[in-house]
Amino acid sequence: MIERAYDIVIVGSGAGGGTAARELAPLALAGRRVLLVEQGPRLRDEEFTGREIEMAASLYEDSGGFLTADGAMTLAFGRAYGGSTVVYTGTSLVAPERVIRGWAVPGLEHADVARRSAKYVVENNVHLLPPAAINDNNRLFVEGCTAAGFHAEQFPLNVRGCRGSSLCNLGCPNAAKLGTHRVQLPAAERDGVEVVTRAEAVRVEERAVVVRVRGRHPGEKGLPSEWEPGVYRVRAGIIVVAGGTVGSSALLLRSGFRTRLPRLGEGFTCHPAHILVAEHPGPITNDVGHPKSYFVDRAVDDGYVLETCMYFPFTTAKNLTGFGTDHSTFMRAFARLQMILVLACDRATRGNRIAVDRAGRPVVHYAFTPAVIESMVRATRASARIFFGAGALRVHAPTADPPVIEAAEAHGIDDRIEARHFRRGRTTVSAAHLMGGCGMGRDPADSVTDAWGRVHGVPWLRIADSSLFPDALQINPYLTVMALADRVAERIRADAGQLLEAAVRV
Amino acid sequence: MQGRNQVRSHRPIDPLSGGTGEARANASAGVLAPVRVTFRAVVETVIPEAAALDEQGWRDVEAIVEASLQTRPARLRRQLGLLLRLIAIVPVARYGRPFARLDAGRRSRVLGRLQDSPVFLLRRGFWGLRTLALMGYYARPSAAREIGYRAVPAGWEARR
Numbered sequence: 001m002i003e004r005a006y007d008i009v010i011v012g013s014g015a016g017g018g019t020a021a022r023e024l025a026p027l028a029l030a031g032r033r034v035l036l037v038e039q040g041p042r043l044r045d046e047e048f049t050g051r052e053i054e055m056a057a058s059l060y061e062d063s064g065g066f067l068t069a070d071g072a073m074t075l076a077f078g079r080a081y082g083g084s085t086v087v088y089t090g091t092s093l094v095a096p097e098r099v100i101r102g103w104a105v106p107g108l109e110h111a112d113v114a115r116r117s118a119k120y121v122v123e124n125n126v127h128l129l130p131p132a133a134i135n136d137n138n139r140l141f142v143e144g145c146t147a148a149g150f151h152a153e154q155f156p157l158n159v160r161g162c163r164g165s166s167l168c169n170l171g172c173p174n175a176a177k178l179g180t181h182r183v184q185l186p187a188a189e190r191d192g193v194e195v196v197t198r199a200e201a202v203r204v205e206e207r208a209v210v211v212r213v214r215g216r217h218p219g220e221k222g223l224p225s226e227w228e229p230g231v232y233r234v235r236a237g238i239i240v241v242a243g244g245t246v247g248s249s250a251l252l253l254r255s256g257f258r259t260r261l262p263r264l265g266e267g268f269t270c271h272p273a274h275i276l277v278a279e280h281p282g283p284i285t286n287d288v289g290h291p292k293s294y295f296v297d298r299a300v301d302d303g304y305v306l307e308t309c310m311y312f313p314f315t316t317a318k319n320l321t322g323f324g325t326d327h328s329t330f331m332r333a334f335a336r337l338q339m340i341l342v343l344a345c346d347r348a349t350r351g352n353r354i355a356v357d358r359a360g361r362p363v364v365h366y367a368f369t370p371a372v373i374e375s376m377v378r379a380t381r382a383s384a385r386i387f388f389g390a391g392a393l394r395v396h397a398p399t400a401d402p403p404v405i406e407a408a409e410a411h412g413i414d415d416r417i418e419a420r421h422f423r424r425g426r427t428t429v430s431a432a433h434l435m436g437g438c439g440m441g442r443d444p445a446d447s448v449t450d451a452w453g454r455v456h457g458v459p460w461l462r463i464a465d466s467s468l469f470p471d472a473l474q475i476n477p478y479l480t481v482m483a484l485a486d487r488v489a490e491r492i493r494a495d496a497g498q499l500l501e502a503a504v505r506v
Numbered sequence: 507m508q509g510r511n512q513v514r515s516h517r518p519i520d521p522l523s524g525g526t527g528e529a530r531a532n533a534s535a536g537v538l539a540p541v542r543v544t545f546r547a548v549v550e551t552v553i554p555e556a557a558a559l560d561e562q563g564w565r566d567v568e569a570i571v572e573a574s575l576q577t578r579p580a581r582l583r584r585q586l587g588l589l590l591r592l593i594a595i596v597p598v599a600r601y602g603r604p605f606a607r608l609d610a611g612r613r614s615r616v617l618g619r620l621q622d623s624p625v626f627l628l629r630r631g632f633w634g635l636r637t638l639a640l641m642g643y644y645a646r647p648s649a650a651r652e653i654g655y656r657a658v659p660a661g662w663e664a665r666r
Contacts, residue, residue, distance in 0.1 A: 048659075049659075050657065050658070050659050051647075052645055053570060053573075053574075053641070053645040057577070062577070063574065063577065065574075065637075070626075070630075071630045071633075071634070072630065133662075162661075163659070163660060163661035163662060163663060164661035164662040165657060165658065165659045165660070165661040166657045166661065167657055167659065173659035174659060174661070283654075285665070287655055287656055287657040288656070288657065288661055288662055288664070288665050289661070289662065312650075312655070312657070313644040313645070313649065313650045313653060313655050314640060314641050314644040314645045316644075317640040317643075317644045318637050318640055318641070322621070323551065323552040323553075323614075323617065323621070323636055324551065324552065324554060324614055325554055327552070327553075328553055328554055328555060331644070331653050332652075332653050332654075333654075334653040334654045334655050335653075335654035335655075335656075423622075423629065424626060424629070424630070425626050425627075425629030425630035425632075425633050426621060426622065426629050426633065428633070
């Protein structure tokens, strides 16, 4: 094993790791050695082609097809320089006050989260798109909401020079989306933070991370790793784990931390989602323009959030229930399709957790509670009303059987869309807001870290990603991840002198 | 106390072993070759337009599916092969001929029973097979064009 030594090692380069790297860069400027390791590749700009299968294979874990243990839900999370910020749509919302209050983490105040979020709103050029940039898919959502009695709000987005490719979830081909790969990571590298890609953190040891660097397969996208392939033990006085909910939890689990942290891996939430589709009488602009410009927040009253969306041919086909002529008819109508993403606001529930198998690979256990299924049913009924309010001819609802509801049947939406039609293994469910596993709290009995991401009883080990969430956020999470990572980095800067002196003594 | 989630040894763990790396090594022979006739019949049932594919079109579909399977665990590939063999022979008892020799209506009924099976494992297995069929067909650029999908990096500029 090859030995290396740094002062600080950051694992992961997404919203958490990228932010931590940027915020710890002053230490690098001051002479400290700061390293960031990222499991995925660093793609060249010209490699963002927007082609569905090749980009999914390059940017997502398991090509975007990571399944829960029972195979009933697909979890999408990024694996690239920039993590999931490469493949999200850039929606930038500040955490609701009610959610942070509900988390009841001692020392974590909403005002602090909001203040730090505002910093990243500026840093990432977050703004509302002008009306001229809104496509029909989004405009019809607003019209349908008005007709059906829902309040649509516009998403603030972190883009600069958006050309409306609609390909956000495949990595923006125009470098317009300001994820950490465009903002925080390049800035950190300019200030001296060293980044190594294709470098997987295998386990955490006492003030060290074991990292496996893999070579580039022939034909694979991305630059070769900055280090030679091999296994490295990287010693560091401070280790910041920001590999995402699944990655961070699995890393600490296979490193043996569950013994002292019984809540490790617990509290997993993910906003389970359906993609709903409706057909309009004529073509609409749907596969051009930003795909996710509006949302409806019914989290408090009904336990769901609706968002505009537009997906690619295979993803769309996969999310339509059934097969044969009915399925093909919808696909052939692609140019006339409107889409809505419905997200259930799930809660941390006993049994929904991240584990690892005998080989150390992550395994996510998730059971749909009756409350989640009811939320999805309510959300689907609401979406059907919005679709018909916007003039759709027919709606495809995964929790209806048969799934196609014609406009003439709109009066019977509540009877057609029912919880009994939600069947695991038949109904496609996916999730991209992965949260929890290393939750913040008071002590090891209720959590893994404190409000500053300090792992209980392990002062040199910090967490800085969405795994910190003790429960679901009920909105798109990335801005809150950045705010929390900002806090974590601030405390590391304050503690660095003492911790790094201690590391030298060891 | 040793938690259920822990790995008991501290030997270096390669989460890719048994996953991508092993999968690549073991997948060279291809999963679909022994069950190709049944697989194509399934694809034609899931996506009726697939019946119009020429041989090159089928090769493209199968190449996409094989490439996807190469990154999956060997266990999953074995299960897929088993499911396709099951789909091939189960209709013999009811209709007196294998799946690929059934008419379109009977094929749909066979797959419909899997999709709606009370047995979760069968529903999930069919969902996975259906997903692969849809991937193979709709990930082809020609299929995207045929359904009217026109997204390009140039975005709005390409439409004005």
